[in-house]
Amino acid sequence: MLASKEILLLEDDIVDVMTIQRALKQLNITNTCIVKTNGEEGLEYLRNCEELPGLIFLDINMPKMNGIEFLKLMKQNDNWSRIPVIVLTTSNDQRDKDETFKFGISGYMIKPVGYDDFKEMLSAIQTYWNISEHPY
Amino acid sequence: MKSLLYIEDDDIDILLLRRLIKPLHTINLDIVGTFQNLRQLDLSNYDLILSDSNLPDADYATLMQYLQNTNVQFVSGIGEPEQNVWAKPIDLKLLLNRLYRDAEPQLNYIEELADGDMNFKREMITTALEILPERKSSLQKTNLKGSDLKKVAHKTISSFRVCGMDTSVLSMLETEAVKPSANDELIKNLIALVVHQIDTGIKMLKAALNAS
Numbered sequence: 001m002l003a004s005k006e007i008l009l010l011e012d013d014i015v016d017v018m019t020i021q022r023a024l025k026q027l028n029i030t031n032t033c034i035v036k037t038n039g040e041e042g043l044e045y046l047r048n049c050e051e052l053p054g055l056i057f058l059d060i061n062m063p064k065m066n067g068i069e070f071l072k073l074m075k076q077n078d079n080w081s082r083i084p085v086i087v088l089t090t091s092n093d094q095r096d097k098d099e100t101f102k103f104g105i106s107g108y109m110i111k112p113v114g115y116d117d118f119k120e121m122l123s124a125i126q127t128y129w130n131i132s133e134h135p136y
Numbered sequence: 137m138k139s140l141l142y143i144e145d146d147d148i149d150i151l152l153l154r155r156l157i158k159p160l161h162t163i164n165l166d167i168v169g170t171f172q173n174l175r176q177l178d179l180s181n182y183d184l185i186l187s188d189s190n191l192p193d194a195d196y197a198t199l200m201q202y203l204q205n206t207n208v209q210f211v212s213g214i215g216e217p218e219q220n221v222w223a224k225p226i227d228l229k230l231l232l233n234r235l236y237r238d239a240e241p242q243l244n245y246i247e248e249l250a251d252g253d254m255n256f257k258r259e260m261i262t263t264a265l266e267i268l269p270e271r272k273s274s275l276q277k278t279n280l281k282g283s284d285l286k287k288v289a290h291k292t293i294s295s296f297r298v299c300g301m302d303t304s305v306l307s308m309l310e311t312e313a314v315k316p317s318a319n320d321e322l323i324k325n326l327i328a329l330v331v332h333q334i335d336t337g338i339k340m341l342k343a344a345l346n347a348s
Contacts, residue, residue, distance in 0.1 A: 113303075115245045
């Protein structure tokens, strides 16, 4: 189960970061949320962290290294490849879905228009990962 | 999605409008060609009604009276600017402006997010006020095309969503930007509309910040 593992959020948009952190707080999700703003920073974090995060929320469109490039590299690493990754995006582009599912993501969530719906979505993710066994 | 009703009996005019709005995937178009059929419709469902000034079974006066409480725009062969009647074929810029120009921020999203926490509300609005001008300036870069333009449009959607602004134009821009046969004129119009929406958004967010 996710328990108290960290959540790694890869998102470069400050407004989205504030929204997600706020929603996690309102849902009483107390896992520490580490924010990195591109794929390079995400990989750097995975290389240096003491304990691997329990879950990664990944945006696709980021500067320097985008979400798909990040996925490609992290899934090649035996230690990191089992970390569940949930894509959190506004992109409904089928190519993005094809590419990310190809790399074994655990979910592809399109950010809803309303905040309540967004919170409900995060709550469902939390419930799922509290019920499901964790890969490590 | 915006709902558009076109009241028109001429097949060529209908074809031209269909062609005009084909790249605008956020418009749902209904067409009706007679007054008799028009009377069967619930007109409150439409964001905009474009109406020919004459139908086989109704003249301008009848149509004007019947449509007076709707968001109607009359069109005719030659147009009558002094009476605010558009000329055919319908101009894309006029249509886009009419449908999307007034995308004012609705603060419901930020209010729900803040949940009564005024400091957070102010922080969120202040952040949006920092980001929106950056997005505007990115969109106005004249060399921005293709996937670069798509990325900027995509990023702007997040800010718009949180500010409760209509993201339809950005969504159209995102799609059009990477089409192999992208329509430069359409892209130019869409960017101009987004820039206008950002300006309106900034004004209203500043007012909301001052009031909070």
